Amino acid sequence: MKREASETPRSVAFGFEDDCVTLPIDAILPLRALRKAAKSSRKYRQIVASIAQIGVVEPPVVVRSPDGSATWLLLDGHMRIEALKDAGAREVECLVSTDDEAFTYNRQVSRLAPIQEHKMIRKAIERGVPEEKIALALDLNMSSIRRKIRLLDGICEEAVVILKDKPATGAVFHALRKMKTMRQIETAELLVNANNYSVAYVNAILAGTPQAQLVGAAKPKKVKGVTPEAMARMEQELARLQEGIASIQDTYGQDHLHLTVIKGYLGKLLGNARIVRHLAQNHPEFLDEFQTITEITPAEAAEAE
Structure with a gap:
């Protein structure tokens, strides 16, 4: 269908201004106070470690103060700002929102799934980033980094595709690794259908898997506290x-x-x-x-x- 000559194309409303701005941290006013326990959380320690190693990856989101003053309202990035203050930083580069809606942007973003984290770490290593630096940036020890690197060893591609954006922990893949290809796919589908990625659930599936569908089919299956019957x-x-x-x-x-x-x-x-x-x-x-x-x-x- 042809557009009428009198019609004008609708303009797209951008969520952010074109350029980032560097602002004094003292001029940024948080819209909420951090909980007392926030600074002792693992997430905060990871943010501190990441900033120390590679700087701020995701700029805080601010909006201009409605009263026209020189202050800015902080929409997202409260923990990053606190980490920068603790590190003695005076300025930070920010994204400027065109909407003053005070909601947490991160609530609209899916958290990084274990498989995505694995691929991110593998890609960083392929680009020459040392494992030690990755461990420091993520506030993890070297053994944890190596486990994340080997996360998908022995896992079939079909199961990886099914679980690629799911919160499946390392224990899930440890259990899958004991199963043959078809059983891995079946188990991945069971986890997704039940929306349950707990260790107890995947171990129950492993316990209920016939011996012939396990990688070590010749070795008798043993589950602690469960009789053969x-x-x-x-x-x-x-x-x-x-x-x-x-x-x-x-x-x-x-x-x-x-x-x-x-x-x-x-x-x-x-x-x-x-x-x-x-x-x-x-x-x-x-x-x-x-x-x-x-x-x-x-x-x-x-x-x-």
Whole structure:
């Protein structure tokens, strides 16, 4: 479709000004106070270590003071500013927001997943950054850095793709490494479907994995505190669970479509006053169920599935 000659293209509203500005730290007013425990947290120590080694990676976000004074309001970067103050810095380069909405920008950003962190560290090493410097910047010891470097050793590419943006810890990959390729993929899908990446859950899946699907198939599987009989029952239960999940996945789209059509049809029926009176007088139990179906929201429908 051609644009009419009289129409003018809409301009894009930018969230930040074009250039960063270097501001005196004393002129930046935080919009919230840090908790007392913040400076003893691991996150704060990592920020301090990162600034000491490579400087400020992500500039704080500020907005001009509405009263026209020389002060600036700090929208995001409170811990970075505190770390800079503790380090004796007097100035900092900032991003200037065009919106004075006082929300925390980081709440809109996904946290770095372990696989993403692994790839970031590997890429830094490929570019010649020493492991020691990476450890100092992340406030980690060398053994932790090496574990992160080897995170995906023995993990199939399909499982990596499934878990690439998930909060799967090193313990998850340690368990996956004991499984064969197809079982790794199945386990990754189970973790995502359950939205559970805990050590206990992945170890339960490992315990319920048949011996033939483990890397060391010739070596008898042993799980502390679990008898062979209990292990056999866990394997059977896990197999049934996987069959149930597969069945739901196969029919989810069709079931959702049927529910949408039924909901629309019942909505039209209940819009007829004569039908509603008939149901109320002769089949009140049907009327209650029909009304319940028409009031189902998309979120409730997903939960019902």
